[in-house]
Amino acid sequence: MITIEEFKKKQTNKTRLIGLDLGSKRIGVSICDERQSIATPFKTLNKINTDKIIEDIKVIVEENNIGGIIIGNPINMDGSLGPSAQSVNDISKNIEQQGEVFEYFVTLEPTRQRWLFGLDVPVSLRQQSRLKSDATLVAPFRINKRIRYRVSSAPDAIISKALTPMARQINLALPEDSNEQSKQWAREQFTEAGSSEAFVDLLLQHINQEPYFYTLTPPIMEREMVDDFWFNHRSGFCEHYASSFVFMLRAAGVPARVVTGYQGGEYNQVGGYYLIKQKDAHAWSEYWVEGKGWLRIDPTSAIAPSRVDVSLQAEMMERGFLFDELPDAELLSSGWLDYAGQWFDNANSFWQEWVLDFNQDNQWDLLKWLRLQSLPSYYVNGMVLLVVFAVIYFLWRRISRQNTHLDDVAKAYQRVLNQLAKKGVSKRPDEGAKQFFSRVIKQNPDWQNQLAPILRDYQTLRYQKPEQIDGASSSCLARLKRNARNLQL
Numbered sequence: 001m002i003t004i005e006e007f008k009k010k011q012t013n014k015t016r017l018i019g020l021d022l023g024s025k026r027i028g029v030s031i032c033d034e035r036q037s038i039a040t041p042f043k044t045l046n047k048i049n050t051d052k053i054i055e056d057i058k059v060i061v062e063e064n065n066i067g068g069i070i071i072g073n074p075i076n077m078d079g080s081l082g083p084s085a086q087s088v089n090d091i092s093k094n095i096e097q098q099g100e101v102f103e104y105f106v107t108l109e110p111t112r113q114r115w116l117f118g119l120d121v122p123v124s125l126r127q128q129s130r131l132k133s134d135a136t137l138v139a140p141f142r143i144n145k146r147i148r149y150r151v152s153s154a155p156d157a158i159i160s161k162a163l164t165p166m167a168r169q170i171n172l173a174l175p176e177d178s179n180e181q182s183k184q185w186a187r188e189q190f191t192e193a194g195s196s197e198a199f200v201d202l203l204l205q206h207i208n209q210e211p212y213f214y215t216l217t218p219p220i221m222e223r224e225m226v227d228d229f230w231f232n233h234r235s236g237f238c239e240h241y242a243s244s245f246v247f248m249l250r251a252a253g254v255p256a257r258v259v260t261g262y263q264g265g266e267y268n269q270v271g272g273y274y275l276i277k278q279k280d281a282h283a284w285s286e287y288w289v290e291g292k293g294w295l296r297i298d299p300t301s302a303i304a305p306s307r308v309d310v311s312l313q314a315e316m317m318e319r320g321f322l323f324d325e326l327p328d329a330e331l332l333s334s335g336w337l338d339y340a341g342q343w344f345d346n347a348n349s350f351w352q353e354w355v356l357d358f359n360q361d362n363q364w365d366l367l368k369w370l371r372l373q374s375l376p377s378y379y380v381n382g383m384v385l386l387v388v389f390a391v392i393y394f395l396w397r398r399i400s401r402q403n404t405h406l407d408d409v410a411k412a413y414q415r416v417l418n419q420l421a422k423k424g425v426s427k428r429p430d431e432g433a434k435q436f437f438s439r440v441i442k443q444n445p446d447w448q449n450q451l452a453p454i455l456r457d458y459q460t461l462r463y464q465k466p467e468q469i470d471g472a473s474s475s476c477l478a479r480l481k482r483n484a485r486n487l488q489l
Helices: 004-010 050-063 083-097 165-170 180-193 196-209 225-233 238-251 311-318 335-356 360-369 377-422 433-443 445-463 471-485
Strands: 016-022 026-032 039-046 066-071 102-108 122-124 147-153 256-262 266-268 273-275 281-289 293-297
Touching: 016 039, 016 050, 026 050, 039 050, 050 066, 050 122, 180 196, 180 225, 180 238, 196 238, 196 281, 196 293, 225 238, 238 256, 238 281, 377 445, 377 471, 433 445, 445 471
Parallel strands: 016 066
Antiparallel strands: 016 026, 026 039, 102 147, 122 147, 256 281, 266 273, 281 293
16 A cells, blocks of 8 residues: 555556545445546445455446545554554555456356356456355356356455465365375474475475376276375376375365366467367365465476376377378368467357347447547447438338339239239239239230230349349339330230
């Protein structure tokens, strides 16, 4: 937290600011104009808990394009800090701990689960979704169709500032009467290390120096799975290493947990986004350190590169699934195929974003691209209405011209039918124009010279596409109307 004077020195351009008045139960929020001359009340927030307050403030900052936060500091008359001032410092510290915030969009395929995905550490998310205390995002419904949502993340934020007794108990829990060899080994090594962070370094060094292997085809573990993995087989993938790592930490009295998510991904150079697939799934470990919160560590990364098993590749080669085993291997592995795939993925993403999910956010992005975001809302709304009316008028003119054209054709045709009916020749309901005229001409060959041109012009005008209606059609319609009017049978 810095003073007003320090804040003014850091400002290069004046922006809208938000002011927070912290009370014992509620927080008053006000927002000033861009010239920083007038501040007006905005809303009142209830002080439920710190995480909820930070989330609400973050939403206000994002929605109102806020460039800075000013918090009143109620210092006592003697300059000391009372309970109110301490509360202010706590809120300010939590805001500062978030650090730089990145905003991005996520397009999520159906998972049939409620989990939403985002980069570490999410600080704000889509409406109606919930940000849990462990920094996981949960939707109010199962994801049964493709969705697109906005997330803000602060990579330097601390996930949790305190560990409740219940959370400590949960993250120290171990099954009784199982893996006793691992428990004993962990306690002995922790005593030698002296601290949780030193113990973590010891575990990582142990994995790196001992003959541990990474493989996607691990052997079957016995009932004492951790003992069997840690001391016997020493082969597995990320879940084996993360879960065993957490077991050792808990056995040593260090709160720890397994974290699952995705690591890596493919960067699409065409669209400028990352494509994350199921093959990028990964598991890590987190352990608790007082004053630092939850610290993340990847025990799988400690394996020496020379001990990464290629058993999966060997299995695929045996089954003939590798490119090198295919006749067109050189063609398939060439760069143009990857580039074409990126174009396809980008086209799919564009269709999803700008057609299927054209929401308020996309509308705002379009206004910014058109450099219209600074105009008053009534100007923008007026322009939108003008465009809508212009489109409606264009379509109305097009339809009206088409209908008028067809009405004239129908009138001329009906005129001919009426004259033929007077001669005792009527069109049957199941007959088309060509069938009817052919029957009439066959019965009355003398009428062919008059009826044949009428039929030809009628078919041309009646069955042509609307976009084909032009000046030539007008002359054809004039000829049809003239021949119908001058018909003498």
